[in-house]
Amino acid sequence: MTHYVWQSQSWPDFRWNAEELLAPLGECRRLQGRLLNAIAALGVSLGTEAQAEILAEETMTTAAIEGEQFDLKAVRSSVARRLGIPAAGLPVDRHVDGLVAVLMDATQNCDEPLTVERLQGWQASLFPTGYSGLHRIRVGQWRGEEPMRVVSGPVGRETVHFEAPPAERIEEEMARFLMWWDESLGKMEGLLRAAMAHFRFVTIHPFEDGNGRIARALTDMALTQDDRQRMRSYSLSSQIMAEREAYYDVLERCQKGDGDITPWLLWFLGALARAITRSETLLAVVLDKAAFWRLHGHLPLTERQRKVVNRLLDAGKGGFEGGLTTRKYASIAAVSRATAFREMSQLVEWGVIRQAAGKGRSVSYEIVWP
Numbered sequence: 001m002t003h004y005v006w007q008s009q010s011w012p013d014f015r016w017n018a019e020e021l022l023a024p025l026g027e028c029r030r031l032q033g034r035l036l037n038a039i040a041a042l043g044v045s046l047g048t049e050a051q052a053e054i055l056a057e058e059t060m061t062t063a064a065i066e067g068e069q070f071d072l073k074a075v076r077s078s079v080a081r082r083l084g085i086p087a088a089g090l091p092v093d094r095h096v097d098g099l100v101a102v103l104m105d106a107t108q109n110c111d112e113p114l115t116v117e118r119l120q121g122w123q124a125s126l127f128p129t130g131y132s133g134l135h136r137i138r139v140g141q142w143r144g145e146e147p148m149r150v151v152s153g154p155v156g157r158e159t160v161h162f163e164a165p166p167a168e169r170i171e172e173e174m175a176r177f178l179m180w181w182d183e184s185l186g187k188m189e190g191l192l193r194a195a196m197a198h199f200r201f202v203t204i205h206p207f208e209d210g211n212g213r214i215a216r217a218l219t220d221m222a223l224t225q226d227d228r229q230r231m232r233s234y235s236l237s238s239q240i241m242a243e244r245e246a247y248y249d250v251l252e253r254c255q256k257g258d259g260d261i262t263p264w265l266l267w268f269l270g271a272l273a274r275a276i277t278r279s280e281t282l283l284a285v286v287l288d289k290a291a292f293w294r295l296h297g298h299l300p301l302t303e304r305q306r307k308v309v310n311r312l313l314d315a316g317k318g319g320f321e322g323g324l325t326t327r328k329y330a331s332i333a334a335v336s337r338a339t340a341f342r343e344m345s346q347l348v349e350w351g352v353i354r355q356a357a358g359k360g361r362s363v364s365y366e367i368v369w370p
Contacts, residue, residue: 190226234279323364
């Protein structure tokens with residue numbers, strides 16, 4: 001039988017090479033400091049806007065890792081509603097809202113006790129109908145007697161990548177996990193604690209479904225307890241999604257190991273650093289947008305003009321593919337082409353947009369960035 005880490009007599013006392021972790025840990029801390037300075041420069045309202053975008057991305061990608069595709073408008077609507085940001089009223093998707101609620105509870109209420117009831121409540125929020133896809137699952141309780149395996153390949157020729165501890169061990173394992181969670185806070189390096197919490201939870205795999213999403217919520221909670229930023233300013237889930245193959249590979253190697261989780265910790269710190277760097281790009285767009293409205297906020301733009309300009313700003317300095325045309329303006333603003341031409345002419349006159357360089361049969365326009 002394959003030897004899994006939870007079958008080791010030393011479980012869950014992990015080992016790692018502290019010397020190997022020193023440099024990547026220092027780099028993560030450096031990047032964190034730089035990002036927090038950038039967030040502070042945005043101001044409160046702009047910081048909320050940036051964090052809303054990151055939370056929406058976190059929600060989309062943490063679901064996508066599990067094969068779920070959420071509607072971005074529904075996600076943004078749920079995030080905006082929970083953050084108190086004005087947004088067009090859209091019907092609430094219970095599955096979307098449940099995941100957003102879990103992610104926000106994990107961070108905004110990071111100091112509240114982590115209990116069995118809270119974890120089971122999170123899992124129930126992810127599956128409000130009691131179904132995962134077409135299958136009814138155990139909701140708000142630990143998984144049943146059926147073996148929990150991670151497999152791939154065709155039926156009859158499956159490859160078993162991992163098998164979780166049997167159901168009769170879950171209650172004891174989770175009691176030990178929650179005790180460790182409390183006792184380790186403030187007593188070990190915060191980033192390593194977040195990585196260890198993630199690894200340990202997905203190895204126990206206590207629920208019938210939703211373990212990955214809850215593990216990522218726990219990771220965000222541990223990171224929040226470390227840096228005290230109750231709204232995440234970067235999306236680790238997005239980075240895991242981008243590096244999904246490497247993520248599963250290093251998990252499998254360490255879950256089949258002897259308790260040395262150095263490879264997992266190195267990968268986690270690297271992914272964290274890349275997530276922070278990626279977030280800086282998003283914040284740069286928000287800063288550019290803020291500078292733009294500081295310059296042009298006094299102009300008497302109509303709601304339609306403001307909507308189109310914001311769409312251009314959200315596209316970043318690359319703008320729309322092919323630039324803004326009268327046809328695109330008319331489509332976004334829901335007006336005639338004649339009205340679109342008149343309103344675009346006003347924007348050109350005010351120095352908000354200009355004709356894009358290059359010649360062709362179709363004239364296009366671009367934002368005039370400060």
